[in-house]
Amino acid sequence: MAKQTSFFSSISRLYPHVRPILPRLVMGLLSALLASVVALTIPQVLRVLVNESLRPGGSADAVWTASLVILGLGVTEAGLVALRRQFVINPATTVETRMRVSLYDHLQDLTVSFHDRWGSGQLLSRAMTDLNFLRRWMAFGAIMLVVTTLTVVIGVVVMFTMSWQLALIFLAAAVPIMVYGFRFRTRFSKVARRSQDQAGDLATTVEESVHGIRVLKAFGRSREALENFNGQAEELRRTEIVKAKHLATFSLVVTLLPELALGAGLVVGVLLASTGELSIGALVAFFATAAVIATPVEFSGLLLAMALNAKSVLDRHFEVMDSVNTITSPAQPRRPAELKGALSFNSVTFAYEDAPDKPIVKGISLAVEPGETMALVGITGSGKSALLQLVPRLYDVTEGAITIDGVDLREFSVEELRTVVAVAFEDTTLFSSSVRENVMLGAPAGLPAEEREASFEQTLDVAQAHFAYSLPDGPDTLIGEEGLSLSGGQRQRIALARAIAARPRVLVLDDPLSALDVHTEERIETRLREVLADTTTLIVAHRPSTVAMADRVALLEGGRITAVGTHTELLAANRHYRHVIASLDPEPRDLDSDLLDSELSGLGAEEVSR
Numbered sequence: 001m002a003k004q005t006s007f008f009s010s011i012s013r014l015y016p017h018v019r020p021i022l023p024r025l026v027m028g029l030l031s032a033l034l035a036s037v038v039a040l041t042i043p044q045v046l047r048v049l050v051n052e053s054l055r056p057g058g059s060a061d062a063v064w065t066a067s068l069v070i071l072g073l074g075v076t077e078a079g080l081v082a083l084r085r086q087f088v089i090n091p092a093t094t095v096e097t098r099m100r101v102s103l104y105d106h107l108q109d110l111t112v113s114f115h116d117r118w119g120s121g122q123l124l125s126r127a128m129t130d131l132n133f134l135r136r137w138m139a140f141g142a143i144m145l146v147v148t149t150l151t152v153v154i155g156v157v158v159m160f161t162m163s164w165q166l167a168l169i170f171l172a173a174a175v176p177i178m179v180y181g182f183r184f185r186t187r188f189s190k191v192a193r194r195s196q197d198q199a200g201d202l203a204t205t206v207e208e209s210v211h212g213i214r215v216l217k218a219f220g221r222s223r224e225a226l227e228n229f230n231g232q233a234e235e236l237r238r239t240e241i242v243k244a245k246h247l248a249t250f251s252l253v254v255t256l257l258p259e260l261a262l263g264a265g266l267v268v269g270v271l272l273a274s275t276g277e278l279s280i281g282a283l284v285a286f287f288a289t290a291a292v293i294a295t296p297v298e299f300s301g302l303l304l305a306m307a308l309n310a311k312s313v314l315d316r317h318f319e320v321m322d323s324v325n326t327i328t329s330p331a332q333p334r335r336p337a338e339l340k341g342a343l344s345f346n347s348v349t350f351a352y353e354d355a356p357d358k359p360i361v362k363g364i365s366l367a368v369e370p371g372e373t374m375a376l377v378g379i380t381g382s383g384k385s386a387l388l389q390l391v392p393r394l395y396d397v398t399e400g401a402i403t404i405d406g407v408d409l410r411e412f413s414v415e416e417l418r419t420v421v422a423v424a425f426e427d428t429t430l431f432s433s434s435v436r437e438n439v440m441l442g443a444p445a446g447l448p449a450e451e452r453e454a455s456f457e458q459t460l461d462v463a464q465a466h467f468a469y470s471l472p473d474g475p476d477t478l479i480g481e482e483g484l485s486l487s488g489g490q491r492q493r494i495a496l497a498r499a500i501a502a503r504p505r506v507l508v509l510d511d512p513l514s515a516l517d518v519h520t521e522e523r524i525e526t527r528l529r530e531v532l533a534d535t536t537t538l539i540v541a542h543r544p545s546t547v548a549m550a551d552r553v554a555l556l557e558g559g560r561i562t563a564v565g566t567h568t569e570l571l572a573a574n575r576h577y578r579h580v581i582a583s584l585d586p587e588p589r590d591l592d593s594d595l596l597d598s599e600l601s602g603l604g605a606e607e608v609s610r
């Protein structure tokens with residue numbers, strides 16, 4: 001998954017995001033740089049102060065002046081550090097938010113195939129922890145890395161002007177630091193990336209177990225889930241320790257070598273001072289300068305580690321941002337002269353990206369007339385859902401074409417296609433908002449309020465979702481994360497209502513009534529026929545009652561359509577069809593809908609909401 005890129009090519013990709021705030025970042029950098037220059041000036045004043053106080057007959061005024069200048073410089077340095085923070089914090093937060101929004105936007109845009117491949121925790125950690133770290137790096141790490149490097153360079157030059165012999169000793173200590181720094185960079189980059197990926201996997205596990213908490217509890221698997229989580233958390237802990245060890249060793253090297261140089265320098269410095277080659281003031285100033293640059297050198301390990309972390313954060317970010325959405329609108333979208341809803345599959349073959357050699361749908365040709373209800377029947381795994389998902393272009397066909405009123409789906413603008421086609425799946429997803437907002441999610445925009453309300457009421461009626469009025473706040477009741485407080489049958493009816501409210505020309509229903517009892521299903525189908533008389537409907541059916549209500553039925557076997565006809569015709573003529581129908585579920589799978597509807601009216605608000 002991870003592509004190798006150089007440090008600078010990764011970091012340079014931040015530039016378009018940083019460009020708008022560049023002036024403030026530069027101001028922040030200048031403030032920090034100025035603070036360092038001020039810090040480096042202090043030893044020079046110190047030199048005057050020492051030399052003047054040691055000089056026989058030296059003036060007390062000069063000593064006082066030098067002391068006051070040192071105090072003033074100290075205050076200025078503190079002020080400049082505060083100014084740096086002032087300049088960078090706000091813009092860095094802006095960049096973080098913008099990058100987060102563009103990531104979210106891109107995730108919405110990316111194909112279902114992409115989301116099939118990526119764990120939700122990996123995306124979550126990229127959107128949250130990674131970008132949070134990047135902000136801290138922009139506001140502090142990056143600036144301080146530049147300032148530190150410049151401070152050290154300027155400091156070494158100043159040291160050379162004072163005593164080239166002593167400066168050489170310090171420069172000699174820099175060579176092993178640089179060599180070790182190079183090795184540190186390679187090792188730390190790898191482990192930093194590993195820890196970020198492991199944190200993403202851990203987030204996926206948390207997300208999955210919170211999502212599947214009922215299953216885990218019901219099957220008594222909480223302990224196994226905990227052990228699995230513990231294993232992953234332990235793995236991350238080990239990686240973090242490896243990371244910390246690398247950093248600790250590097251920090252030791254960058255602290256120890258300058259200290260050794262300092263000791264050696266002190267001996268040589270005292271010798272030089274005793275021979276009169278170096279004044280005492282210059283000696284003091286030299287070591288004060290060495291002390292000023294010692295702090296940035298000690299921090300260089302941490303700053304380098306932050307930079308390497310930032311690099312892998314950016315690599316991870318752009319892995320997602322570089323993934324292209326292959327399901328896009330053409331440059332010149334087409335639409336049918338008149339939208340009737342004739343749906344036609346022409347030699348359609350489809351294979352998932354991760355199994356390109358194993359087509360799930362094979363050479364299917366099928367024409368569904370405008371307003372017709374076509375049921376898809378087949379044993380489990382025969383490709384019914386796969387076929388349906390091609391209609392709203394959740395996936396694109398691998399070969400052949402699907403048309404609506406003669407226009408290839410790929411010629412429509414994607415936005416328009418998804419107003420023409422609406423879907424409801426067996427596995428419903430509801431959002432954390434009110435029933436009303438969930439239902440009206442796909443409704444045509446710009447409807448006048450009254451018409452919108454009428455459409456909402458009619459939709460609830462068609463989907464037999466009257467229970468919404470009995471909820472504590474009626475249809476404005478918040479239905480919680482993924483509507484968990486609703487029963488399976490209720491959730492399905494909300495999802496069906498959402499598809500109907502979109503007023504589509506083509507309605508694609510992937511067994512959305514499976515959790516309902518036969519009577520409710522029958523009522524829904526009757527109402528659907530009345531209200532959506534002109535709507536072409538393609539429905540996966542798992543019950544004879546659903547099949548019987550369709551105008552025609554297409555039989556799928558191993559990804560191919562082997563027969564098309566009315567239910568009666570196929571029953572009479574096709575053995576496999578009889579076999580499939582006999583194996584379909586004749587009984588309601590879940591009687592909760594009727595029971596709950598009647599119970600709800602008599603229940604209090606608390607019982608309903610949980």
Ligand SMILES: Nc1ncnc2c1ncn2[C@@H]1O[C@H](COP(=O)(O)OP(=O)(O)OP(=O)(O)O)[C@@H](O)[C@H]1O
Pocket residue numbers: 116352353354355360378379380381382383384385386387
């Ligand atoms: N993302 C995927 N990558 C590869 N294969 C997949 C993917 N999703 C589904 N499949 C496979 O595609 C095949 C057809 O699945 P599909 O859900 O279309 O069958 P179905 O007829 O709707 O079954 P059911 O009646 O049980 O819902 C199955 O073998 C399934 O394992």
